[in-house]
Amino acid sequence: DLEQNMRRATLNSCNEFEVYYQPIMQIGAEKNVCCGAEALVRWNSTELGFIPPNDFIPLAEYLGLINPIGEHVLFEAVKRCKYWNDCGYPDYKVNVNISVIQLLQPDFVAKVKTILDKTHINPKNVTLEVTESLAINDMNRMKNVLGKLKALGVCVALDDFGTGYSWLNHIREIPFDVIKGDQNFVKDLADDAYSQSFIKMVAELAETIGVSVCVEGVEQPTQYEVLQGMKVKYIQGYYFDKPMTKDMFESKYASLPMKDKE
Ligand code: C2E
Ligand code: CA
Ligand code: CA
Numbered sequence: 001d002l003e004q005n006m007r008r009a010t011l012n013s014c015n016e017f018e019v020y021y022q023p024i025m026q027i028g029a030e031k032n033v034c035c036g037a038e039a040l041v042r043w044n045s046t047e048l049g050f051i052p053p054n055d056f057i058p059l060a061e062y063l064g065l066i067n068p069i070g071e072h073v074l075f076e077a078v079k080r081c082k083y084w085n086d087c088g089y090p091d092y093k094v095n096v097n098i099s100v101i102q103l104l105q106p107d108f109v110a111k112v113k114t115i116l117d118k119t120h121i122n123p124k125n126v127t128l129e130v131t132e133s134l135a136i137n138d139m140n141r142m143k144n145v146l147g148k149l150k151a152l153g154v155c156v157a158l159d160d161f162g163t164g165y166s167w168l169n170h171i172r173e174i175p176f177d178v179i180k181g182d183q184n185f186v187k188d189l190a191d192d193a194y195s196q197s198f199i200k201m202v203a204e205l206a207e208t209i210g211v212s213v214c215v216e217g218v219e220q221p222t223q224y225e226v227l228q229g230m231k232v233k234y235i236q237g238y239y240f241d242k243p244m245t246k247d248m249f250e251s252k253y254a255s256l257p258m259k260d261k262e
Contacts, residue, residue, distance in 0.1 A: 002059060005047050010065050014072035018042050019080070022243035023253055024095065024214065024236045027228070034253045036084075036093035038129070038216075038236060039077035040243045041069065057099070066099045074098075075115050080246055082121040084254045092254065095127040095157060103130065104141070109148045116152060123153030127178060131159040139170055146174050157214070161202060172209055178234070179206050183217030186237070190222035203231040 009016040021037035043051040060066040074096050081094035102108055116123050128149060146156050157178035158171065162185055171179070181202050185195045199215060206213045218224055218237030227235060241252070 002048070002056065003063065005045055006043075006056065006060060006063065006065055009043070009045065010068045014069055016044050016046065017069055017072055018044055019073055019076045019246065020243035021077075021080070021094075021246060021249040022236060023241050023249070024093075024234050025240050027233060027235055032235070032240075035091065035234070036081070036095070036125070037249060037253070038095040038243075039073060039080075039097070041073045041097075061099055061101045064101065066101050067105060070097075070099055070102045071111055071115075074112070075119075078115050078119050078121050078126055081125055082119045084250075085121065085125060087254060089254050090122075091125070093125045093127055093155070095129050097129045097131075097159065100130070103145050109145065109152070112149060112154065113152055116154070124155065127155040127157050129157045129159040129180070132161055132164045143170070143174055150175055162198060171205075171211075176211050178212045178214050180214045180216055186215060186217040186219075186223055189226050190220065196226060199227070199232070200230055207231055 018041070020040045020042055022040060023034045023037050025032045026035040041053050041057075043053075043056055045051055057066065060069055077094045077096050081092060084092045105111075112128075116126070130146070150156060155177035156175070157180055158174075158176045159180045160182045161179050162182040179202060181199055185198045187195070189195045189199070199213075203213045212233045213231065214234035214236060215227055215232050216236040218227065218235050218239045220239065223237075224235065224239050244252075
């Protein structure tokens, strides 16, 4: 059922796949400011209702349908970010999750380039998130693709850091711009010394190699307070906001009054 519906939805120009946006906050000494958003896909299936990504991405990857779906998400998110950039938020960035299946398509880099060209976005405002949890067998191939993507001017983030170990040896060689620690290390952050050490370690490591750290899954004020003492540049989580529709994101974080000021 899921498979048939997904095939139909992707043939149908992917418009059942809606992109939500969760703000990413840059942590400052005096105040925190929104610096963009992570794009997170949801499937509004006419047949099956609202389906969260964890319930369909694995099947989409298995069926190869993640390629058209992922391309749709990337195009929508980049178009939206370009709009924010033009409306008085020139430095807002959008982060888009890229499946390893997409990365291994021979034409993936060309597809990204087409989207950058079509939208006229400043490539530095696009961050592609790749996850460490998927088994990466061919590290040289991965390094090659990520290198080509970086050459287009986009940023690359390592997502879910800490869930696998394969990348630890490679974070020096692959020029990541951002490392996102896995959410599990945030859950007990307020009272678990191990989680605190993990995030501190990632932050130290990142600083040494000139990479920023984003901590996601921050829900509680106590978690946020613990992070304030660490070298963490970006925070994302329900503590600030949940993922929301583009209209909600725009009314809250990219609103007209600011546009008028420009
Ligand atoms: P992710 O990339 O690690 O995204 C973060 C997930 O954590 C999102 O779940 C987000 O809604 C959730 N989250 C954010 N803040 C909090 C918080 O404070 N507490 C808790 N408990 N959760 C928080 P979501 O949107 O359900 O997405 C789940 C996963 O699905 C994503 O994890 C990502 O791996 C995948 N995904 C989502 N959109 C796409 C996409 O367009 N392409 C691909 N390939 N994967 C996607
Ligand atoms: Ca992500
Ligand atoms: Ca993550």
